[in-house]
Amino acid sequence: MKNLVILGAGTAGTLMANYLNRKLPDDWKITVVDQDERHYYQPGFLFLPFGIYRPEQLVKDRKRFLPKRAEYVQSPIRLIDADNNKVELEDRTLPYDVLVIATGNRIAPEETEGMKGELWHKEVFDFYTFEGANALREKLKNWKGGTLVVHQTEMPIKCPVAPLEFAFLADWYFTKKGMRDKVEILFVTPLDGAFTKPKASQKLSYLLDKKGIKEVTNFDIEAVDNDKKLIRDYTGREVGFDLLVTVPTNLGQDVIEHSGLGDDMNYVPTDKETLQSLAYDNIFVIGDATNVPASKAGSVAHFEGEILIDNILAYINGKPFPEKFDGHANCFIETGFGKALLIDFNYYTEPLEGKFPLPVIGPLSLLKETRINHWGKMAFRWIYWHMILKAIPIPFVPARMSMRGKKID
Ligand SMILES: Cc1cc2nc3c(=O)[nH]c(=O)nc-3n(C[C@H](O)[C@H](O)[C@H](O)COP(=O)(O)OP(=O)(O)OC[C@H]3O[C@@H](n4cnc5c(N)ncnc54)[C@H](O)[C@@H]3O)c2cc1C
Secondary structure: OEEEEEEOOOHHHHHHHHHHHHHOOOOEEEEEEEOOOEEEOHHHHHOHHHOOOOHHHHEEEHHHHOOOOOEEEEOOEEEEEHHHOEEEEOOOEEEOOEEEEOOOEEEOHHHOEOOOOOOEOOOEEOOOOHHHHHHHHHHHHHOOOEEEEEEEOOOOOEOOOHHHHHHHHHHHHHHHOOOHHHEEEEEEOOOOOOOOOHHHHHHHHHHHHHOOOEEEOOOOEEEEEOOOOEEEEOOOOEEEOOEEEEEOOEEEOHHHHHOOOOOOOOOEOEOOOOOEEOOOOOEEEOHHHEOOOOOEOHHHHHHHHHHHHHHHHHHHOOOOOOOOOOOOEEEEEEEEOOEEEEEEEOOOOOOOOEEEEEOOOEEEEEOOOEHHHHHHHHHHHHHHHHHHOOOOOOOOOOOOOOOOOEOOO
16 A cells, blocks of 8 residues: 655645545555644635624534545644655654645744734734634724724735735725724735735725725834834834734744755745645645745635646656646635625736636626625635535636636737
């Protein structure tokens, strides 16, 4: 029996386990390792603070989504010993012939002076963890207003549009509560605009402006001053807050660093097209754990999975890799008041206007705020639990980006 081990049973690890269950020959054993029993629908963390989802709607038992053929081992991963093809867990060692790393990333507020200080989860919040989003939900219920600073520390972060969505939803939420005039919303970013891609950035800056949200750009944060309730950048600029909602630095997992497999942010150097580790031929990497220059998003993990399954099968059969990942990402951007934008792009093509997934009829619109896009975003939760985790391809949405329906200038 040969061994294929998957590290991490989040979005990417779970969908790979399901693909491999269907396609890996019977003389291979599949083992999946994760440290905790709960699977979170992370895109829902955005909605939790605003009471749009309840906490219990976002958590399910991890094992429910894994195939019976796979052995699930619940344990922290201590070390990946890639030179000797084995993984050290708390109480056992797992040998492998092929390893899939899907350990995702984590927020690291401790990387910024003062961020995880005395105001943490009192007046300084994240919404990238279940705990953070829940704590913020309690805070917003009774918050009387003031200056709300929505901030992102540095790139890359997972779901790079989420901080913008938070600012848009805050505008909607305080309007709905009849207290928008009591809240000043600032969007503070290290980028020179609202987003990394110029065309989408223009559109999103326009929307921030239209909603009365002030942008503060090129802000490289040095520290959070808990006493003065302000954030300071390296040039000495200061932005005061009554409530700070920040996306801290995102880093790959510590185990990647301890195992000597990471770059300076603990992401695994990975071939951006084949998804094979650059250091070890029998290691493949998927999802947020890679250093590939695609967005860190569930949609990306889903598209990567469709490519990676064929590449792993080719590898074990000694054949050349048949598939190349093109960096395809597809993200809804919730803009508040029941509307959303949609962007679809890859390594080579930035988000364009047009219709998606079908030309002319859509029904979704690219780079344009519509109600149908909003319903697409809300439907994503169902699609996540029932299609993405089960590795079922989404009709009309291929793994590699299609130019169908897109307007070329
Ligand atoms: C607020 C927010 C909004 C988002 N919105 C969207 C969206 O609208 N659309 C979208 O496509 N994506 C969105 N995302 C991003 C998406 O959730 C992630 O990109 C996706 O979950 C990545 O999958 P992954 O498998 O790589 O990592 P994860 O799903 O995070 O899984 C990693 C797994 O590895 C396990 N693990 C890590 N280290 C260890 C260890 N040492 N030992 C044992 N187990 C370990 C973890 O427990 C975890 O289960 C959002 C994320 C957030 C936080």
